[in-house]
Amino acid sequence: MNILIADDEKQMVKILSAYFQKEGFNTITAVDGEEALDLFHLHKIDLAILDWMMPKVSGVEVCKYIKENSNAKVLILTAKTQNEDEIKALNCGADEYIKKPFDPRILLIRAKKLINISDVININDIKINTDEQRVYKNGEALKLTKIEYDLLISFVRNKGIILSRDKLIDLVWGMDYEGDYRTVDTHIRRLRSKIGEDSIKTYRRLGYSMEADEN
CATH class of the missing domain: 1.10.10.10 (Winged helix-like DNA-binding domain superfamily/Winged helix DNA-binding domain)
Structure with missing residues (x-):
């Protein structure tokens, strides 16, 4: 399964990629929204994990495009704390929403549930x-x-x-x-x-x- 991870925090991308690879998933990484969209066109994506605030194209816009053009699941990451922001993320088609900071193990569990991966x-x-x-x-x-x-x-x-x-x-x-x-x-x-x-x-x-x- 292909997991697209897009976040302008390179260390975050590295950490999340390591967690998913340890579980046997193939990870594809991007550091901005534009690169995320380019990779989406090159690979069959099963799950996209997108940071809300990314350069060039926001995670919300990437989410909208992915949901309109595929059946991939989308999980949004954000440092935003307002309930209205969570509603906006879900309204753009996101299947899950996680606020930063978070435990990568919790994200992994939620991600596996999204793509129906059992323990x-x-x-x-x-x-x-x-x-x-x-x-x-x-x-x-x-x-x-x-x-x-x-x-x-x-x-x-x-x-x-x-x-x-x-x-x-x-x-x-x-x-x-x-x-x-x-x-x-x-x-x-x-x-x-x-x-x-x-x-x-x-x-x-x-x-x-x-x-x-x-x-």
Whole structure:
């Protein structure tokens, strides 16, 4: 799933992006409303998190455009405290409204509710409790390393999408990773041995994808 995060506070964008990537979401970031609209046209967005007061184009205007041209959910962030401002944000089509400052964990919970993401995911004979970070196969707990768990979540959150090694590095190891890219293949091989060899499909020269039907 693609999450668009737009805020002129670069540190805020970095923090929120890290929280969503940890949950396996693909984040697309912008620092002003104009860039947010450009990215909206380039990607299929499932959820947009927009700061109200952005340069060039306000978050409210970006919200209006997104709601008029897609089915994406929109969450507005703002330092404004008046009730009239909350009403204005909701009237422009926003699905949720959060006042700054806020706990990123609260935002993550509300965002997941907007896009109907449960804390428990069932996919074939695998059950994932994301709140406890536990994985079960046919009811039996699996012992996954942190890397294996993060890989599994990334595949589940992007089910049906081919993820390249570069994308998996960004999602699991982080953009600053400088190690051998073949480590991706090694960890996927280990993950397959635990959840099932056919669970993750290899696309030669493209990457990997989980295409199982989610319950």
